Amino acid sequence: MAKGIMTYDVGEQVDLHLLIKSSTKGIASNGKPFLTLILQDQSGDIEAKLWDAKQNDELTYAAQTIVKVVGDIHHYRGRNQLKLRNIRPVAENEQIRIDDFLETAPIPKHDMMDTIMQYIFDMKNPNIQRVTRHLLKKYGQEFADYPAATKNHHEFVSGLAYHVVSMLHLAKSIVDLYPSLDRDLLYSGIILHDLGKVKELSGPVSTTYTVEGNLIGHISIMVTEIAKAAEELGIDSEEILILQHLVLSHHGKGEWGSPKPPMVKEAEILHYIDNLDAKMNMMDRALEHVKPGEYTERIFALENRSFYKPTFHNESS
Numbered sequence: 001m002a003k004g005i006m007t008y009d010v011g012e013q014v015d016l017h018l019l020i021k022s023s024t025k026g027i028a029s030n031g032k033p034f035l036t037l038i039l040q041d042q043s044g045d046i047e048a049k050l051w052d053a054k055q056n057d058e059l060t061y062a063a064q065t066i067v068k069v070v071g072d073i074h075h076y077r078g079r080n081q082l083k084l085r086n087i088r089p090v091a092e093n094e095q096i097r098i099d100d101f102l103e104t105a106p107i108p109k110h111d112m113m114d115t116i117m118q119y120i121f122d123m124k125n126p127n128i129q130r131v132t133r134h135l136l137k138k139y140g141q142e143f144a145d146y147p148a149a150t151k152n153h154h155e156f157v158s159g160l161a162y163h164v165v166s167m168l169h170l171a172k173s174i175v176d177l178y179p180s181l182d183r184d185l186l187y188s189g190i191i192l193h194d195l196g197k198v199k200e201l202s203g204p205v206s207t208t209y210t211v212e213g214n215l216i217g218h219i220s221i222m223v224t225e226i227a228k229a230a231e232e233l234g235i236d237s238e239e240i241l242i243l244q245h246l247v248l249s250h251h252g253k254g255e256w257g258s259p260k261p262p263m264v265k266e267a268e269i270l271h272y273i274d275n276l277d278a279k280m281n282m283m284d285r286a287l288e289h290v291k292p293g294e295y296t297e298r299i300f301a302l303e304n305r306s307f308y309k310p311t312f313h314n315e316s317s
C-alpha cells in the first residue's frame with residue numbers, strides 16, 4: 001500500500017495519486033496566474049502551488065479531480081507543502097475511485113448512528129425525545145455522511161456523527177458527575193447543535209458552503225427546523241424554546257457566531273463540550289503526524305500554536 005501524503009517527511013519525493021479537495025486561482029507578484037491546490041488522500045491533505053497556470057488549468061484541476069503528482073515535500077511558514085514537479089489528471093482506464101482518497105471517521109457510521117439512537121431512547125422527556133427523533137430521522141442519511149466542517153475539526157466523511165458521538169460520551173460522564181444537569185436537554189442539544197450543517201455544507205466530498213450556508217448558517221437553520229418539528233408534532237412547550245437557545249448559543253459568544261451567549265446551565269456545558277471535542281480532534285490529528293520530540297504544524301484555529309509531542313510518548317501515542 002502506498003504511503004499517505006501526510007506520512008512524508010520534508011525532503012522526501014512524492015509520486016502519488018491524490019484527490020483535489022479544493023482549487024483556488026490567484027495572481028503572483030509577477031502578474032502570472034497560479035492555482036493553490038489542496039490535495040488529499042485518506043491520511044489527510046497538503047497544499048501545493050501550480051505556478052504559471054494556463055487558461056484551461058482551472059478546469060483541468062478543479063475540485064474532485066483525481067491527479068497523479070510528482071514532487072517534493074518542503075516546509076513553508078510552519079507547514080509542509082508539496083512542491084510540484086509534475087501533475088496530470090488520471091486517465092479513465094486507470095480505474096481509480098474518489099472513495100479511495102477520502103478520510104473517514106474511525107468508527108463505522110452505522111455503529112455511530114446506533115449509539116446516537118440509544119442516547120435518544122434513554123431520554124425520559126417525551127417532548128425532547130420526539131423532536132430529536134423527528135429531526136434525526138428527517139436528516140439521518142446526510143447526518144451520517146457529512147463532515148462537521150470544511151476545515152479545522154472533524155472535516156472528514158462522517159465527521160459530524162463522530163463529533164456528536166464523542167460529545168455524547170463526554171456529556172454522559174459530566175451528567176453522572178453533576179446530576180443537577182438535565183440529561184435529556186443536554187443530549188438533545190448535542191445531537192441537534194450542528195445538524196443544520198447538512199444544509200450549510202455541500203456534502204462529504206470537496207466540502208464547500210452552500211448558498212443557504214453562507215447567507216443563513218447552520219445555527220439559524222436548525223433553530224427554524226426545531227420550530228418546524230415542534231409544529232408538525234403538535235408540541236407547544238418551553239422545552240422547544242430552550243432547545244432553540246442551546247443551538248443558538250453553542251458557539252459561546254457573538255464574535256464566535258452565536259447570536260446569544262449561553263443563559264441556561266445546559267447551554268453553557270454544551271458550549272464547553274463542543275469546544276473541548278473540537279480542540280482535541282485538532283490536536284490529536286496534528287500530533288499523529290509528528291514524532292516524539294517534534295512540534296506539529298501551526299494550528300490556525302488554536303491561536304496558530306504548534307504543539308510538542310513529548311519524547312516519553314511512543315510512536316503510537
